Amino acid sequence: MTKVKELKKKAVAIKPPNLKAIRFMLIGTAPLVQRPIVTARYKSDAEVYRSAEGWRGIPSNGLLQSAIGAMQLQGLKIRTVAGMFAVVPDGFDTLEGTALTRITRGVPRDSLEAGEKLGGGLFYDEGWEAKALIRFDADTFTPAEVVEIMRRAGEDVGVGLLRPDAHRFRKGEPDYSFGTFDAVPA
Numbered sequence: 247m248t249k250v251k252e253l254k255k256k257a258v259a260i261k262p263p264n265l266k267a268i269r270f271m272l273i274g275t276a277p278l279v280q281r282p283i284v285t286a287r288y289k290s291d292a293e294v295y296r297s298a299e300g301w302r303g304i305p306s307n308g309l310l311q312s313a314i315g316a317m318q319l320q321g322l323k324i325r326t327v328a329g330m331f332a333v334v335p336d337g338f339d340t341l342e343g344t345a346l347t348r349i350t351r352g353v354p355r356d357s358l359e360a361g362e363k364l365g366g367g368l369f370y371d372e373g374w375e376a377k378a379l380i381r382f383d384a385d386t387f388t389p390a391e392v393v394e395i396m397r398r399a400g401e402d403v404g405v406g407l408l409r410p411d412a413h414r415f416r417k418g419e420p421d422y423s424f425g426t427f428d429a430v431p432a
Contacts, residue, residue, distance in 0.1 A: 264384040267334070270396055271432040272309075274352070274374035279407040279424050280304070281367030294354075294368055295346060297337040302354060302368075303346025304376055306333040308405045313380075315411050316398035330386040331395075334379040351375035367407060377432060396429035 280295060295303050310333045314324055317331075335345035352374030356367075382392050403411040404425035 261385070263330075265381055266384040266389065267379055267381045268389060268392055269432045270378045270380060270429045272376045272378055272400065272427045272429055274370065274372050274425075274427050275400070276404070276424050276426045277372050278304070278352070278370040278374050278405070279367055280354075280370075281407055293341060295339050295344065297346060297348075298340050299337065301337070302349045303336065303339070304349060304405055305339075306335040306345040306347045306378075309333045309347055309378055309399070312399040312403045312405045312409075312411075313395050315403035316395050319398065319402055327386060330383040331392075332381045334381050336377075336379075347376050347378045349374060349376045378429075393429070393431055400427035400429045 295305065297303060310331070313331060313333070314327075317327060318324065333345075333347060336348040337346050338344065339346055349370070352370040354368040354370050356369070378396075380392060380396065387395070399405075403409065404423075405427065406425035408422035409425035410423055
């Protein structure tokens with residue numbers, strides 16, 4: 247019998263995802279520094295990561311990459327968990343369409359401390375806050391594991407520029423301590 251005929255005889259059962267969600271309050275334990283990768287469309291830092299409603303946000307993909315970094319630190323293979331973990335955006339940036347997680351506390355200012363080295367950006371003082379909705383497949387992760395992933399993402403990886411984990415992407419750069427946060431289930 248050919249392989250094609252064998253495959254036709256086998257029934258393929260694809261189980262639907264068992265999606266659950268946990269909302270987290272993210273509380274900045276260090277300042278947050280932001281600057282978009284593509285800055286040509288932004289006329290000033292005042293436009294960076296702003297929704298049509300006027301609120302500011304953290305790129306949702308940045309939070310997802312932070313969580314993935316935390317998973318990698320624990321030895322998880324990302325191919326195994328791809329699509330099983332997501333940050334649900336609150337809205338989108340008006341200029342780039344970047345998915346955003348809303349910053350609920352903190353007023354940005356032009357970055358003077360990091361701006362000279364980075365060429366500008368926004369700076370939020372320690373104590374900034376955001377609420378993030380994390381969607382996950384409960385057949386892959388337990389709620390307790392998701393809480394631990396987000397806790398480690400905040401402590402060990404961070405978000406934004408100059409975060410502790412940023413040296414992995416820019417060889418030769420020192421470790422920084424900006425963008426760290428506590429992740430507390432809300």
